[in-house]
Amino acid sequence: IAVHTYAKVLGHRIEELVKTLEENSPAILEYQSILTASRNLPPPEETDPEKVAERARENEVIKRRLATLVASHEAIRRFLEDNVARFNGSIEGPDRFALLDDLLEQQCYRLAFWRVAPDEINYRRFFDINDLAAVSMERQDVFDAAHRLLLRLLAEGKINGLRLDHPDGLYDPAQYFHRLQESFLLACARAEFDKYEQYKGLAWPEIEPELRERIRAALETGGGATRWPLYAVAEKILALNERLVDVWAVHGTSGYEFVNIVNGLYVDASSERAFTRYYHELTGDDTRYAELIYQKKILVLQVSLSSELHMLTHQLDRLAQKSRKSRDYTFNTLRRALREVIACFPVYRSYIADDGPSAPDRLYVDIAVRRATGRNALLSRRVFRFIREMLLLEYPASFSEADRAEQRRFAGKFQQVTAPVTAKGIEDTAFYVYNRFLSLNEVGGDPDRFGLAPDTVHAFNADRQAHWPYALSPLSTHDTKRSEDVRARLNVLSEIPGAWRDAVEHWRALNEPHRRRLEDDVIAPDPNEEYLLYQTLVSAWPLEPYTPEDYAEFVKRIQAYMEKALHEAKVHTSWINPNPEYDQAVTDFIARVLDESVSREFHESLAVLRRRVAHYGLFNSLSQ
Numbered sequence: 001i002a003v004h005t006y007a008k009v010l011g012h013r014i015e016e017l018v019k020t021l022e023e024n025s026p027a028i029l030e031y032q033s034i035l036t037a038s039r040n041l042p043p044p045e046e047t048d049p050e051k052v053a054e055r056a057r058e059n060e061v062i063k064r065r066l067a068t069l070v071a072s073h074e075a076i077r078r079f080l081e082d083n084v085a086r087f088n089g090s091i092e093g094p095d096r097f098a099l100l101d102d103l104l105e106q107q108c109y110r111l112a113f114w115r116v117a118p119d120e121i122n123y124r125r126f127f128d129i130n131d132l133a134a135v136s137m138e139r140q141d142v143f144d145a146a147h148r149l150l151l152r153l154l155a156e157g158k159i160n161g162l163r164l165d166h167p168d169g170l171y172d173p174a175q176y177f178h179r180l181q182e183s184f185l186l187a188c189a190r191a192e193f194d195k196y197e198q199y200k201g202l203a204w205p206e207i208e209p210e211l212r213e214r215i216r217a218a219l220e221t222g223g224g225a226t227r228w229p230l231y232a233v234a235e236k237i238l239a240l241n242e243r244l245v246d247v248w249a250v251h252g253t254s255g256y257e258f259v260n261i262v263n264g265l266y267v268d269a270s271s272e273r274a275f276t277r278y279y280h281e282l283t284g285d286d287t288r289y290a291e292l293i294y295q296k297k298i299l300v301l302q303v304s305l306s307s308e309l310h311m312l313t314h315q316l317d318r319l320a321q322k323s324r325k326s327r328d329y330t331f332n333t334l335r336r337a338l339r340e341v342i343a344c345f346p347v348y349r350s351y352i353a354d355d356g357p358s359a360p361d362r363l364y365v366d367i368a369v370r371r372a373t374g375r376n377a378l379l380s381r382r383v384f385r386f387i388r389e390m391l392l393l394e395y396p397a398s399f400s401e402a403d404r405a406e407q408r409r410f411a412g413k414f415q416q417v418t419a420p421v422t423a424k425g426i427e428d429t430a431f432y433v434y435n436r437f438l439s440l441n442e443v444g445g446d447p448d449r450f451g452l453a454p455d456t457v458h459a460f461n462a463d464r465q466a467h468w469p470y471a472l473s474p475l476s477t478h479d480t481k482r483s484e485d486v487r488a489r490l491n492v493l494s495e496i497p498g499a500w501r502d503a504v505e506h507w508r509a510l511n512e513p514h515r516r517r518l519e520d521d522v523i524a525p526d527p528n529e530e531y532l533l534y535q536t537l538v539s540a541w542p543l544e545p546y547t548p549e550d551y552a553e554f555v556k557r558i559q560a561y562m563e564k565a566l567h568e569a570k571v572h573t574s575w576i577n578p579n580p581e582y583d584q585a586v587t588d589f590i591a592r593v594l595d596e597s598v599s600r601e602f603h604e605s606l607a608v609l610r611r612r613v614a615h616y617g618l619f620n621s622l623s624q
Contacts, residue, residue, distance in 0.1 A: 001107060002044065002106070003038060003059040003062055003063065004038060004043065004055075005103060005106045006035075006038040007035055007039045008087075008102070008106065009087055009103070010035045011035055012086070013079075013083065017031070021075060027076060031076060037058065037061075037062050037065075038062055041059070041062075042054055042055040087099045088100060114130065118303055118304055118307055119306050119310070121307040122307065124308070126169070127305075127420050127423070127424060128304040128420075137170055138170070138176070140179075143176075143179060144183075150162075151183055155188045155190065155191040160231065161232065162231070162233075163233050163235060163254050164177075164233070164234050165254075167234045167235065167236060168236065168415075168419035169420070171416060173245070173248060173351060174248055177232065177248045178219065178249045180232065181228050181230055182212065182215050182216055184230040185229055186208070186211065190208075193207075228251060231251055231470070233250055233253060233254050233470075233471060233472050234248065234250045234252075234254065235254040235256075236254070237423075237443060237444045238253065238256070240446050242347050243360070251470035252470055253468070254471075254472050254474070254477060255471060255472040255474045256444030256477070258471070258474065259443075259445075259476070259480060260442055261461075262475065262624050263484075264452035264457070265454065266487075266488065266620050266623075266624060267440070267451035267452070267491050268451055268494040269453070271497040272451065274497040274501070275494070279435070279436040282528075282531055283528045283531070285528070289434055290448070292433060292434055293425060293426055294343050294344065296425040296430045296433070297343040297421050297422065297426075299429065300424040300425045301339050301343065301421060305417070305420060305424065308420075309335065309339055309417070312414060313335040315406075315410045315413060316334050316338060316387070317331050319403070319406060320334060320386065322396075322399065322403055323398055323399075329380075329383055329386065333379065333380070333383055336376075336379060337383045337387055340376055341369055341384070342417060343425075344369075345364065345367075346367045346368060347422075349416075349418045349419040350415055351415065352391065352393065353412075357393065365388060369384050372384060391410075391414060392411075393407060427443055427481075428568050429568060429569065431447075431481060431568075432532075432566075432568040435529075435532045435535070437490070437493075437494065438536070439494070442480060442482070442487070443477075443480055443481060484624065485621050486540050488618075489540075489613050490535060490538075492612075492613045492617050493535075493538070499609070500609075503605065504531065507534060507602055508527075510599065510601055510602045511530075511589075511602060514588075514589050514598075514599070515530075516585040516588070518581060518585060522572070522582070524589065525562075525585075525589055528571075529565075529569075532565060533562060533590065538609060538610045539613070541554070541614070543614065555590070555594045558594065559587050563583060
């Protein structure tokens with residue numbers, strides 16, 4: 001609890017403590033002095049730098065004094081322990097938690113049921129994980145504190161390169177990458193400064209500012225990724241036809257686009273129509289993938305990241321109130337329009353900074369606003385135009401410099417929201433729902449793009465060599481949905497669509513008795529989930545020979561994977577609202593179909609196709 005609220009606990013029943021001890025004893029006087037100091041601390045809302053420093057200093061003094069007093073005086077220790085127990089409350093008696101509730105009301109946080117977070121949390125998080133609060137890395141002091149150890153290890157040569165994950169969560173990625181390169185050289189210079197006797201007569205704080213300016217100027221010269229002294233790659237997911245921002249001080253990406261380009265070469269594009277037709281027949285759902293993405297982004301904004309949308313709307317509403325032309329846009333109207341623009345955003349995010357939007361940034365915002373406007377005939381076009389103006393930093397004539405700064409902050413925060421919404425909507429939801437062909441459901445991939453021509457792959461490699469020759473070229477990463485070998489096997493299926501369809505139909509008929517009918521005639525698993533399972537079995541089955549123990553472990557892994565897939569899909573069950581009956585029905589289905597004593601004919605049929613696929617999958621694995 002905050003130190004200024006210690007007074008509530010310390011002062012509770014103090015008259016009883018005074019009766020127990022002598023009124024003017026050193027212990028009681030010290031206790032009362034600590035109580036007074038706690039009450040007189042500068043309040044939490046105080047922002048004056050001197051008062052803030054005083055509060056931080058006195059907080060520590062009060063803690064030390066109280067710890068010393070409790071350690072040296074048994075009666076005070078027992079008294080405080082009894083008070084703490086009273087504040088903690090009891091499940092019995094009236095107003096059993098009244099003291100605790102009053103104490104918590106005075107804190108700078110609110111204790112709440114975890115399900116409240118999606119609607120009411122008021123700080124940025126890593127996606128929807130409440131325990132991972134975001135920090136303002138754009139602040140120099142935050143950057144310095146967060147990178148102190150990392151920069152030391154780099155300067156000592158213990159690390160020689162970095163992969164920087166989730167840069168789209170940064171307020172200003174370009175600023176961050178430039179600051180990182182600059183700080184790396186400065187850390188190297190500091191290491192040299194501390195090493196040699198010839199610099200002992202100098203003070204580092206005196207030479208650092210000039211050295212920083214020289215480093216900054218030197219980094220602005222030259223061209224291309226080769227000029228950056230620290231090898232760094234960004235874990236950036238690029239949409240189809242999106243290019244990496246060329247002003248970022250990095251050597252390229254961690255390679256998701258390379259993963260998908262190489263994989264696409266091994267997908268037979270001529271089979272797309274056959275796979276699409278069968279998938280629609282099997283599931284009874286012909287929703288286009290682009291429409292599915294929109295739906296899942298809306299779902300994420302309603303369920304997982306509702307509070308982020310709410311905070312962003314508050315910022316937009318404050319801007320709207322500053323002009324007579326926009327102050328009549330209601331909060332709910334702005335929220336609906338903002339939700340639609342985010343759901344229609346064509347890439348993970350834009351990178352609009354204080355100097356205004358680039359041509360690609362302007363294009364992405366225009367596409368999102370145009371699509372959102374077209375989808376919402378009942379929402380005023382003027383509201384969408386207002387959002388566009390705010391995002392593209394088209395400042396109203398009436399805006400003061402402070403208003404313009406607030407508009408820039410809104411544009412920056414908007415960009416920090418579109419990225420997690422896109423990631424949660426696509427990678428963590430749509431990829432587990434759209435199961436037409438799992439090989440294409442890869443991070444940075446587009447399941448709508450069924451196979452690539454060799455010329456397309458060659459053109460990609462030539463462009464990459466010209467602009468980002470030092471980018472990573474992986475086939476799997478820590479975040480890919482499937483390994484390259486699993487995808488290599490799946491790609492064999494694209495060359496035998498007829499045999500694949502016949503096999504799935506046969507397996508569905510064989511395994512029909514193992515499905516379970518639940519309430520409201522819901523069948524578990526549904527056809528889409530069963531299709532996901534068969535693709536997974538064919539592509540991930542261990543190479544023979546394997547032991548019974550290996551096979552038992554494989555069955556557990558398949559059950560665990562399907563549990564994850566179903567919860568991520570958020571169709572019949574989810575992590576937030578699990579459906580235990582449905583989850584168990586699918587787990588039982590897997591156990592029965594993978595039990596050879598129960599499903600022998602299925603095992604025999606599956607073995608024929610999976611061995612064929614595994615054989616040709618080996619050639620794909622080697623050649624890719």
